[in-house]
Amino acid sequence: MGDIGIMKPEVFQNLNEIAVEMKTDVVRFTQKLIQTPSISGEEGDLADLLVEEMEKLGYDEVFKDDQGNVFGLVKGTEDGPTIMYNSHMDHVSAGDANNWEGYDPYGAEIDICEIDNQDKTAKDITECIHGRAASDVKAGEAAQIYAGAVLLKLREMGYDFKGKFMFQGVVQEEPAEMVGMKHVIDKTLPAKGLTYDAMVSSEATSLKLYCGHRGRVEMLVTVYGRTSHGSAPWLGINSIYKAVPLISKIKDELYPSLPTDPDLGQSSISLNIIECLPGALSIVPDKTMLSLDRRFIPGEKVEDVIKQIQDIIDELAAADPEFKADVKIKTAVEVSYTGVEYEAEKNMPAWKTPKDHGFTKAAAEALEAVGQEVKYGYWDFGTDGSKTAGIDRKPTIGYSPMQEQYAHTPYDKVRTDFIVKAIAGNAAIFIKATEAGPDAYKTLEW
Structure with a gap:
């Protein structure tokens, strides 16, 4: 040999x-x-x-x-x-x-x-x-x-x-x-x-x-309101409007403050999907869902990434009694071609x-x-x-x-x-x- x-x-x-x-x-x-x-x-x-x-x-x-x-x-x-x-x-x-x-x-x-x-x-x-x-x-x-x-x-x-x-x-x-x-x-x-x-x-x-x-976590933020007829919007709480200051703070305050790695670049956050319910023209929406794509660098913890959004929610809720929202990591059910099923978090370190x-x-x-x-x-x-x-x-x-x-x-x-x-x-x-x-x-x- x-x-x-x-x-x-x-x-x-x-x-x-x-x-x-x-x-x-x-x-x-x-x-x-x-x-x-x-x-x-x-x-x-x-x-x-x-x-x-x-x-x-x-x-x-x-x-x-x-x-x-x-x-x-x-x-x-x-x-x-x-x-x-x-x-x-x-x-x-x-x-x-x-x-x-x-x-x-x-x-x-x-x-x-x-x-x-x-x-x-x-x-x-x-x-x-x-x-x-x-x-x-x-x-x-x-x-x-x-x-x-x-x-x-x-x-x-x-x-x-x-x-x-x-x-x-x-x-x-x-x-x-x-x-x-x-x-x-x-x-x-x-x-x-x-x-x-x-x-x-x-x-x-x-x-x-x-x-x-960089790591990746998909977050779902749900902003809550109250429905009313579209002809009388003052009787409801429009969840889309309530989401606007949250979106602004994420874009203008949170994103610029995110850390940078010399090799991987800056952490980032991107609002990629907005949906609302009930989703009908004549009804003021009572739920607005924001899907956020957050990229993070080694050293950042997922729990801290979630807390950054929760802190903005808490700040807005303190200033506006009608503002209600929550944040969580998105999940998905994946079934393999052999039938093995997983419910998995959208969280990659x-x-x-x-x-x-x-x-x-x-x-x-x-x-x-x-x-x-x-x-x-x-x-x-x-x-x-x-x-x-x-x-x-x-x-x-x-x-x-x-x-x-x-x-x-x-x-x-x-x-x-x-x-x-x-x-x-x-x-x-x-x-x-x-x-x-x-x-x-x-x-x-x-």
Whole structure:
């Protein structure tokens, strides 16, 4: 057996060569994934494809859990950490097909096109795959699964490596309640006698190492009034009018006062939906509901975020005896394609893995070893890292061939050259991380 206690440079060159050899297969697999619609709650056909591909590639263990999440394990020749490679199986609607400029959202057509470079500073002419979820996250999913195949190839070639590579495809990430990831970590892994030490997300990063994002909580504020006939509004209490000073204080006083993180930017709050009841033209409304999207940085607590709104409510109520309102975190009921049901809060914690954390440093060394320039970034949107890092405080990063600016758009596409690079990069990250010492698995703090 080859000694990979400290991986020799030529082995990392092997990673690149093996990844290039896999290009035809991984591109074809990515096309199959895009051609298989998998809206949230309807991921069953895609899950079967993932299982079939990992079994074909020779994964040591492949299974689905009762919620329909998919797992694939590649076992090292020595004991060591388990690195979870996470992708979600669902995607958002393709929207109006007329906006796709001649591409079938589920066609997975390949052509030579103009596409942003890694930093969005210029356009490259290169081969692309078009279609819904190409950039969120089916190309990243394929690259992760084929990274596991690279490790299998190394083992076949006679190399030793440590730990377990765990691919894990979750259901229902897009609704943003982490029901799939929570089920995986809190129920499935313990039931299987498995755990994990760190996580690599396939969410779009343009081959950069992404190290966190702001948290997100959806709040529902209900302002109460009293109905009357629309012809005699003075007999009622119009809840819309009562909501106006609340909206003004949120916009003009609360938002400017929110804190800022040097990497993640300022916390924010956005009023995105206004509804009223009874909602008839001739009736003064007695309920007005405000849906608030609050993004917050590490160190802010959700209970404090709620209290900020409650304090405004209390202030307005003290000045106006007719003002009544309450605030709560929104919830939703999510049912998986297998029938597992959760009522979940719309609450995703903020997180950040420092650049000097041992796991991030190991990932950076890995990318350098396969000849990739190391750059860092942070997501604008949320990910299932809110569970692994935000709640479990396990080191978490993102690394992916996909580009964030194309996600959820009718221009959804991915570069095939980036997919090949991501196969080698993911495999290298696993090797370097499992060789690293305890510092690579230190609990995150903020």
